[in-house]
Amino acid sequence: MKEAKYYKKLSDNRVQCELCPHNCIIENGKRGLCRVRKNYNGILIAETYGLISAIHLDPIEKKPLYRFYPDTKIISIGTVGCNMRCEFCQNHEISQVGVDEIGLKKVSVNEIIEMVKNEKNSIGLAYTYNEPTIYFEFMLDLAKEVKKLGLKNVMVSNGFINKKPLSDLLEYIDAFNIDLKAFDNNFYSKITKSNIEPIKESLKLIKKSGKHLEITNLLIPTLNDNLGEFENMCKWISEELGRDTVLHITRYFSNYKMIIEPTGIELMRKCYDIAIKYLDFVYLGNV
Numbered sequence: 001m002k003e004a005k006y007y008k009k010l011s012d013n014r015v016q017c018e019l020c021p022h023n024c025i026i027e028n029g030k031r032g033l034c035r036v037r038k039n040y041n042g043i044l045i046a047e048t049y050g051l052i053s054a055i056h057l058d059p060i061e062k063k064p065l066y067r068f069y070p071d072t073k074i075i076s077i078g079t080v081g082c083n084m085r086c087e088f089c090q091n092h093e094i095s096q097v098g099v100d101e102i103g104l105k106k107v108s109v110n111e112i113i114e115m116v117k118n119e120k121n122s123i124g125l126a127y128t129y130n131e132p133t134i135y136f137e138f139m140l141d142l143a144k145e146v147k148k149l150g151l152k153n154v155m156v157s158n159g160f161i162n163k164k165p166l167s168d169l170l171e172y173i174d175a176f177n178i179d180l181k182a183f184d185n186n187f188y189s190k191i192t193k194s195n196i197e198p199i200k201e202s203l204k205l206i207k208k209s210g211k212h213l214e215i216t217n218l219l220i221p222t223l224n225d226n227l228g229e230f231e232n233m234c235k236w237i238s239e240e241l242g243r244d245t246v247l248h249i250t251r252y253f254s255n256y257k258m259i260i261e262p263t264g265i266e267l268m269r270k271c272y273d274i275a276i277k278y279l280d281f282v283y284l285g286n287v
């Protein structure tokens with residue numbers, strides 16, 4: 001069992017996790033909202049340390065990262081759990097369950113690093129599939145070893161992480177793809193059960209660090225397809241993060257609890273035309 005980083009002890013064997021902006025207060029024997037950080041007698045445990053739900057060699061474009069070592073591949077891993085509750089989650093089979101709910105493979109840091117070392121077609125290791133923030137300790141230990149090999153670390157994330165852990169991670173991660181799911185806090189609070197402001201802060205911090213950053217916006221008909229709001233998002237990205245920030249506009253297909261028609265191609269084109277006024281690198285995905 002791996003003790004978690006970023007928490008404080010409270011009275012009556014309770015703890016407060018400080019890894020993400022939920023800052024969950026967790027009673028003895030209970031877990032945080034992400035389902036994978038558990039209070040064992042006043043010690044917070046990172047339950048997914050050394051457990052994976054998937055490991056694949058993926059094209060880097062699948063992350064998606066289009067302007068970071070194009071035409072290469074990267075070993076990609078994920079565990080279970082998430083600190084959001086998106087009703088449209090494309091990976092809900094692993095993101096909306098805990099460690100006891102599906103079969104997971106036990107694997108050590110050394111075993112994964114050996115795989116990375118031996119896979120000559122991989123540029124490094126990507127932390128993806130479910131939200132990597134919540135397997136922070138495992139990701140950090142792996143990322144330090146990947147760095148020692150002179151290879152690349154990639155994090156694909158919702159960006160909902162506190163400033164201190166993100167700052168500690170920045171030294172090791174070379175490229176990020178961050179979901180900016182909408183530009184409206186009502187959407188974030190109602191559909192994802194989180195909040196947009198910390199995500200904007202994460203984006204600014206990553207950009208300031210000089211690490212490679214690409215953003216994904218999943219365009220969901222009727223939920224985040226207001227063109228004025230979309231334009232405000234593009235303007236904000238351009239002003240706060242720079243015109244050279246890559247934006248992926250992705251087409252929605254029904255998933256999990258949200259049965260909605262796929263995003264219309266005409267709407268995708270309109271959004272592309274808006275985005276390209278503010279940003280130099282805009283791509284349409286899932287079309």
Ligand code: SF4
Nearest residue numbers: 017020023024032034
């Ligand atoms: S990482 Fe999990 S336990 Fe910690 S604050 Fe976030 S949701 Fe809560």
